[in-house]
Amino acid sequence: MDFELNETQKDIQKAAHEFAEKEFTKELALELDQREEFPFDLWQKACKLGFIGVHFPEEYGGQGLGVLENVLIVEEFCRKDSTLGVALTLSDFASELILRFGSEEQKQKYLTQVTGGKAVSAGAFTEPEHGSDITSMSTRAVKNRDFYVINGTKTLISNATIAKFFIVLCQTNPEAKPTYRGQTLLIVERETEGVEITKISGKMGIRASPTGEISLNNVKVPKENLVGEENRGFYHTLEFFDESRIEIAAQALGIAQGAFDCALKYAKEREQFGRKIIEFQIIQHKLADMITKIETARLLTYKAAWNFDQGRIDPYLTSMAKAYASRVAVEVTNETVQIFGGYGYIGENKVERFYRDAKITEIYEGTTEIQKNTITRTLLS
Incomplete structure (x- = not known):
């Protein structure tokens, strides 16, 4: 058992760190x-240097590497700045569905745009009536010869206002029992007639990563936009979540490490009662607990990626990684603000953003409660 990163992975980690430090x-x-607002210029720089879609094959503009290498990039980006890091690392969201299940034509058309800085992607799963429960979709897609006609609404969709295309989970067979056996994934391009996007403003955190609602009114898409198999969309989506959960765990890990870096530096510099606050045992113990949790989350996240x-495909492991890393991110950022005191509560200080940005990792890509349900199902099976 080797816990050491190989030379390629170390180089990627270093390159991501240096890019984030500079940009x-x-x-x-x-x-x-x-x-x-989304950092378009920064995103295109990241694409040009090969950081976006690093886990895609070279023929689609990627580096031909794995999920672990992508995790290293996500961690370093979010460690430097959670707001910018999350925005960049979500820019290819759900395009893995095309990578894993799409046709060769779809991969050539869409994945090359994602890695080339020409298109942001989005996955449209959540509905107003169905939050964490995607076993039944109100969004309907009716096949009419060579086309599907889609009607419905998707909400809380990451990248909704900036994405060039969406992978939409639809109900194609409403009579299926259980209902999830009648779901299908379809690619919907932003400029398609009948697509309307509404921005959702005023979020607590990750504000540079836009969120919105997508209304689909008699949206007509060709049958060639089918991703994978018809009526197998639910199963394709679950496999995708097994991959995407790892990326969210990496976001949480980076946020936690970045907050800890700030807390450690501040504790070494800040003086109270005539000495550095790091000399107080209570601060030392806080830092010890924080870094222990971070290292544990890192081991779990890296193992899930590896x-x-x-x-x-192991939902048991990926759910543990996401549930634990996201909890650690919330706890560590909370303790960091506490160590900073009043200064940590001010928006000029990035630990305030770390704190706000951490919470979403417990919510999107499946809430912590959903992750625990998944873990428990494995234990009981």
Whole structure:
């Protein structure tokens, strides 16, 4: 058993760290957080350097590497700045569905745009009536010869306002029992007639990663936009979640490590009662607990990524990684703000954004409660 990263992985980690150190400025992060805007210029730089879609094959503009290498990039980006890191690493969201289940034509058309900085992607699963429960979809797709006609609404969709295309989970067979056996994934391009996007503003965190609602009114898409098999969309989506959960765990891990870095530095510099606050045992113990949790989350996240790269689908492991890493992110950022005191509560200080951005990792890509349900099902099977 080897816990050491190989030379390629170390180089990727170093390159991601150096890119973030150079390009992720405090001024840019604050501006985009306040204006709730996506960092397009920064995203295109990241694409040009090969950071987006690193786990895609070279023929689609990727580096031909694995999920673990992608995790290293996500961790380093979010460690430097959670607002910018999350926005960049979500820019290819759900395009893995095309990678894993799409046709060769779909891969050539869409994945090359994602890696080339020409298109942001989005996955449209959540509905107003169905939050965590995707076993039944109100969005309907009716096949009419060579086309599908889609009607419905998707909400809380990451990248909704900036994505060039969406992978939409639809109910194609409403009579199926159970209902999830009648779901299908379809690619819907943003400019298709009948697609309307509404921005959701005022989020607690990840404000540079836009969120919105998608209304689909008699949207007509060709049958060639079918991803995978008809009426197998639910199963394809579950496999995708097994991969995407790992990325969210990596986001949480990076946020936790970034907050800890700030807390450690501040504790070494801040003086109270005539000495550095790091000399107080209570601060020392806080830091010890924080870094222990972070290291544990890292081991679990890396193992989940490595396991996926071995070709094994293991919801038990990926759910543990996401549930634990996201809880650690919330706990560590909370303790970081506490160590900073009043200064940590001010928006000029990035630990305030770390704190706000951490919470979403317990919610999207399946809430912590859903992850625990998945873990428990495995225990009881």
